[in-house]
Amino acid sequence: MGVRRVRRGAVAPAGPPARSSWRPCRLSGRRGGAAMGRAAQLLLLLLAAGRAGASLAGAPGVHSLRGSWWLRNGNGSVVLRGEVPGCVHTALHRQGLIQDPYYRFNDMMYRWISLDNWTYSRSFQTPFDIRKWQKVNLVFEGLDTVSEILMNNITLGRTDNMFIRYSFDITSVIKEVNFVEVRFLSAISYAAEQSRYHKAYSIPPACPPPVQKGECHANFIRKEQCSFSWDWGPSFPTQGIWKDVRIEAYNHYNLIYFSVSSFFVNSAQLWSLEIESIFDVVSSKPVAGLVTVSIPELQTQQTFSVKLQPGEGSIVLLVNINKSSIVEAWWPNGHGKQTGYDMISTFILEPGYQIEKFSKAYFRTVELVQEPIPGSPGLSFYFRINGRPIFFKGSNWIPADSFQDRVTSDTLWLLLKSATDANMNALRVWGGGVYEQDEFYDICDELGIMIWQDFMFACALYPADGNYLESVRAEVSHQVRRLKSHPSIILWSGNNENEAAIASNWFSIPYADREVYIKDYVTLYVKNIREIVLTEDKSRPFVASSPTNGLESVKEGWLSQNPYDTHYGDTHFYDYSSDCWKWTVYPKTRFASEYGFQSWPSFSTIEKVSSTEDWSYTSNFSLHRQHHENGNDQMLQQIGLNFKLPRSTDPIKKFKDTIYLTQKLAQLGESVAACSTLVGPFPQLGPLMKLSGDARECWPSIIHHCSKCCTVTPCFRVMQAQCIKTETEFYRFSQSEIIKGEGHTMGALYWQLNDIWQAPSWASLEYGGKWKLLHYFAQNFFAPLLPVAYEDKGLLNIYGVSDFHVDHPVTLRIIVHSWSSLEPVCTLAEDNVTVKAQSAVPIYKESISDLLERCRNCTRKSCVITFCLVGEGGLQSPVNHHFLSSLKDAVGLEKPQLNAFISQQDDLYIFVLKTTAIAPFVYLDVGSIKGRFSDNGFLMTEKKKVVVFYPWEPTSVEELEKSLTLTSLVDVD
Numbered sequence: 001m002g003v004r005r006v007r008r009g010a011v012a013p014a015g016p017p018a019r020s021s022w023r024p025c026r027l028s029g030r031r032g033g034a035a036m037g038r039a040a041q042l043l044l045l046l047l048a049a050g051r052a053g054a055s056l057a058g059a060p061g062v063h064s065l066r067g068s069w070w071l072r073n074g075n076g077s078v079v080l081r082g083e084v085p086g087c088v089h090t091a092l093h094r095q096g097l098i099q100d101p102y103y104r105f106n107d108m109m110y111r112w113i114s115l116d117n118w119t120y121s122r123s124f125q126t127p128f129d130i131r132k133w134q135k136v137n138l139v140f141e142g143l144d145t146v147s148e149i150l151m152n153n154i155t156l157g158r159t160d161n162m163f164i165r166y167s168f169d170i171t172s173v174i175k176e177v178n179f180v181e182v183r184f185l186s187a188i189s190y191a192a193e194q195s196r197y198h199k200a201y202s203i204p205p206a207c208p209p210p211v212q213k214g215e216c217h218a219n220f221i222r223k224e225q226c227s228f229s230w231d232w233g234p235s236f237p238t239q240g241i242w243k244d245v246r247i248e249a250y251n252h253y254n255l256i257y258f259s260v261s262s263f264f265v266n267s268a269q270l271w272s273l274e275i276e277s278i279f280d281v282v283s284s285k286p287v288a289g290l291v292t293v294s295i296p297e298l299q300t301q302q303t304f305s306v307k308l309q310p311g312e313g314s315i316v317l318l319v320n321i322n323k324s325s326i327v328e329a330w331w332p333n334g335h336g337k338q339t340g341y342d343m344i345s346t347f348i349l350e351p352g353y354q355i356e357k358f359s360k361a362y363f364r365t366v367e368l369v370q371e372p373i374p375g376s377p378g379l380s381f382y383f384r385i386n387g388r389p390i391f392f393k394g395s396n397w398i399p400a401d402s403f404q405d406r407v408t409s410d411t412l413w414l415l416l417k418s419a420t421d422a423n424m425n426a427l428r429v430w431g432g433g434v435y436e437q438d439e440f441y442d443i444c445d446e447l448g449i450m451i452w453q454d455f456m457f458a459c460a461l462y463p464a465d466g467n468y469l470e471s472v473r474a475e476v477s478h479q480v481r482r483l484k485s486h487p488s489i490i491l492w493s494g495n496n497e498n499e500a501a502i503a504s505n506w507f508s509i510p511y512a513d514r515e516v517y518i519k520d521y522v523t524l525y526v527k528n529i530r531e532i533v534l535t536e537d538k539s540r541p542f543v544a545s546s547p548t549n550g551l552e553s554v555k556e557g558w559l560s561q562n563p564y565d566t567h568y569g570d571t572h573f574y575d576y577s578s579d580c581w582k583w584t585v586y587p588k589t590r591f592a593s594e595y596g597f598q599s600w601p602s603f604s605t606i607e608k609v610s611s612t613e614d615w616s617y618t619s620n621f622s623l624h625r626q627h628h629e630n631g632n633d634q635m636l637q638q639i640g641l642n643f644k645l646p647r648s649t650d651p652i653k654k655f656k657d658t659i660y661l662t663q664k665l666a667q668l669g670e671s672v673a674a675c676s677t678l679v680g681p682f683p684q685l686g687p688l689m690k691l692s693g694d695a696r697e698c699w700p701s702i703i704h705h706c707s708k709c710c711t712v713t714p715c716f717r718v719m720q721a722q723c724i725k726t727e728t729e730f731y732r733f734s735q736s737e738i739i740k741g742e743g744h745t746m747g748a749l750y751w752q753l754n755d756i757w758q759a760p761s762w763a764s765l766e767y768g769g770k771w772k773l774l775h776y777f778a779q780n781f782f783a784p785l786l787p788v789a790y791e792d793k794g795l796l797n798i799y800g801v802s803d804f805h806v807d808h809p810v811t812l813r814i815i816v817h818s819w820s821s822l823e824p825v826c827t828l829a830e831d832n833v834t835v836k837a838q839s840a841v842p843i844y845k846e847s848i849s850d851l852l853e854r855c856r857n858c859t860r861k862s863c864v865i866t867f868c869l870v871g872e873g874g875l876q877s878p879v880n881h882h883f884l885s886s887l888k889d890a891v892g893l894e895k896p897q898l899n900a901f902i903s904q905q906d907d908l909y910i911f912v913l914k915t916t917a918i919a920p921f922v923y924l925d926v927g928s929i930k931g932r933f934s935d936n937g938f939l940m941t942e943k944k945k946v947v948v949f950y951p952w953e954p955t956s957v958e959e960l961e962k963s964l965t966l967t968s969l970v971d972v973d
């Protein structure tokens with residue numbers, strides 16, 4: 001049962017089914033017919049995204065060098081075959097020479113791999129008559145990272161940047177039979193060496209914090225920064241040919257880059273396309289001829305006569321779209337369709353030599369609006385897409401694996417589709433990872449995910465000397481040229497948190513030395529990166545950093561005093577110690593581009609890379625995987641603020657309760673019931689003593705009784721989900737108001753969407769794609785129509801938040817339950833409520849004491865409020881809840897008897913859940929069975945609830961029954 005049989009329909013949202021969610025081409029089964037049509041479409045798309053097709057005699061010759069290469073370590077003691085594209089680690093793993101690098105402590109065990117210098121080599125026979133060609137190139141789409149390239153023992157050149165395409169002229173080197181070698185140098189040694197060369201002043205940070213168990217001087221090498229470790233990821237500084245490699249042979253001229261950007265010409269009220277083609281002209285004389293661009297569906301065809309000088313040159317063509325054709329714009333998810341039009345560009349610059357390029361034309365505009373807001377100091381910070389202000393709902397993207405060759409298009413699809421299934425419309429590709437592969441952006445174009453694209457610099461200061469800048473300049477123009485046709489990319493952003501790093505002096509730079517670093521900052525991000533971006537791409541905005549104060553930062557010399565100012569730009573906000581249930585903790589910012597809380601992934605995910613002795617919250621393994629200083633303690637402390645943890649005096653009972661909290665482990669419960677071994681104090685008991693109330697009482701004893709088998713992952717996930725729910729709802733309800741000069745929040749991108757490996761992190765999707773509770777919550781808190789409640793000075797406020805383009809009349813239903821009964825205490829239906837288009841407006845207000853009085857016998861501790869919006873034509877918001885007290889103080893909660901009846905309906909599985917009492921945070925887990933539920937982690941206030949399971953691979957009722965664990969918070973006492 002391979003991934004290829006994944007039923008794409010399975011990841012479809014439960015709600016709006018409108019467009020086919022079946023994935024093109026990799027389908028099987030009933031919908032194969034429809035899929036074939038889309039397969040053809042995908043082929044066209046791939047052609048479009050890829051290289052030009054050339055026709056007529058003399059078309060460029062392309063010979064792929066993908067496939068099996070030889071790999072050899074520095075002293076020749078390890079020799080093996082490895083796949084290209086790929087890296088040394090995956091090659092060693094596939095050959096069975098090492099275990100899964102993610103298993104247990106292997107990141108440390110396999111450090112030797114990255115410290116060694118590996119050579120890739122292979123022979124190949126030239127597949128065409130070399131004498132026929134004026135020019136032959138050896139092209140690497142990506143080399144990771146520092147290497148010397150040789151062909152037939154002649155050095156072709158050196159590389160030092162993972163993000164550049166390298167092309168070597170081999171016209172005079174290529175023979176009938178050839179031998180290519182790529183001699184890599186350890187990235188770790190290279191980075192250390194570069195930092196030693198940089199004598200004038202140090203460029204911090206030298207090394208990551210010890211808890212990350214990483215490598216030093218990542219900022220001295222143009223390589224995926226988090227490959228040297230991060231606070232959620234391991235250190236695997238890979239080596240390898242990580243992208244395509246090929247031989248290209250051509251005469252006259254060759255198309256190197258091709259891009260299409262759209263503009264709306266206001267004066268003429270028409271759409272216009274700017275088509276840029278960059279050529280390598282090998283003829284000794286200029287070439288001249290005709291270019292024809294045609295978009296049949298828009299009845300548009302234009303022919304241009306053009307001329308190119310020898311060498312590298314570009315042609316920029318402006319094509320006005322026929323005014324009488326109706327152009328459908330590309331819209332973000334939830335705001336319209338993602339229409340794209342097939343386009344053919346034909347170049348005949350030399351008689352008998354024609355290049356045909358198939359591509360897509362998308363039409364959308366983007367503006368970053370920074371203008372004064374009445375009643376508020378500072379400037380707005382929001383995006384207008386096709387003239388319409390759009391609230392950004394989403395998260396932050398990190399690399400999906402330490403080994404990029406393991407990131408398949410299925411992986412990308414699963415993660416990105418999960419984003420839109422959770423009602424997201426935007427992701428930020430964070431600056432410590434990689435510029436993602438073409439397929440990533442193709443999928444975002446297809447799904448309507450707006451991409452805030454960072455350049456790859458993060459949480460550090462960087463050099464700005466000659467060689468380094470030259471490499472960065474090549475990187476930036478390559479990436480902008482490669483990616484700018486994607487409508488999904490709506491912003492270029494210089495770096496992650498480097499403005500803040502200088503402004504807040506993260507690296508304790510003496511005041512007198514500041515100027516040097518400020519100068520380097522401006523040189524790198526403004527005078528180089530920004531300058532290139534503005535030259536290469538006028539179709540989208542640029543900001544120098546995130547967080548930034550935008551125009552205010554520019555005014556202050558590109559480095560503002562406080563880049564976290566809520567009156568300007570975007571903010572990042574992390575606070576692990578305050579009570580996350582209190583909205584007053586959060587900044588009423590213009591745009592929240594990062595905020596988050598950690599949690600542990602589920603046991604089924606951790607299980608794959610651990611062994612029995614690791615299954616404790618305090619095992620060496622659990623400590624090893626936590627890369628964020630005090631992360632485990634912060635989670636416990638946050639949980640302790642609002643949740644009751646096991647306190648029973650009976651150790652076995654307490655043990656079982658804790659086991660119960662660990663979900664999957666519940667099944668192991670009886671077999672490890674001998675787990676009563678008292679285990680002595682752990683080093684981390686110290687910090688635990690800082691915990692408040694319940695947590696302090698119960699945690700040390702849990703550790704004592706359950707050291708072998710206790711993880712409290714569900715608790716973490718409930719905590720994480722509830723915290724981020726509260727914070728996101730705060731940002732959403734702040735979109736239309738200014739309170740004490742703050743507000744007009746127009747974005748909520750939480751940290752982080754996905755995981756790089758199986759470890760505690762801020763992610764809502766586990767490594768492998770499993771939805772954490774947070775992701776289920778996101779589906780609700782990002783719903784297009786949502787009522788949100790918060791308390792202010794004893795008043796309960798409910799806001800109607802809407803992303804719809806028109807106002808909707810709805811009914812607000814409020815139900816108050818006492819925790820002890822499934823029968824509502826009181827209900828209220830407020831008709832004639834209007835939720836205003838694309839805004840958040842107050843729709844209900846009542847003093848809590850009046851409400852409690854109205855709902856007889858209610859107290860804050862004994863009751864809970866649920867509410868939803870219902871409109872015409874099936875319009876319905878998710879049911880939201882408001883807790884009147886901390887859950888640890890809740891009175892009357894009874895232990896529910898929860899059970900599920902599972903049945904199959906076509907490709908889906910229906911779970912009918914029944915409860916005998918109110919159950920908060922009901923969590924269904926089917927272990928390693930891949931798929932997702934239509935809803936999860938919900939507050940169950942009715943006897944029965946139906947939940948759908950969308951499998952991502954074939955399964956059965958029996959398998960699901962066997963794997964299911966049902967958890968709610970109430971069973972813990």
Ligand code: BMA
Nearest residue numbers: 231232459496497572594751
């Ligand atoms: C932000 C990010 C990451 C980091 C995250 C969690 O600052 O930019 O660098 O992983 O916080 O600490």
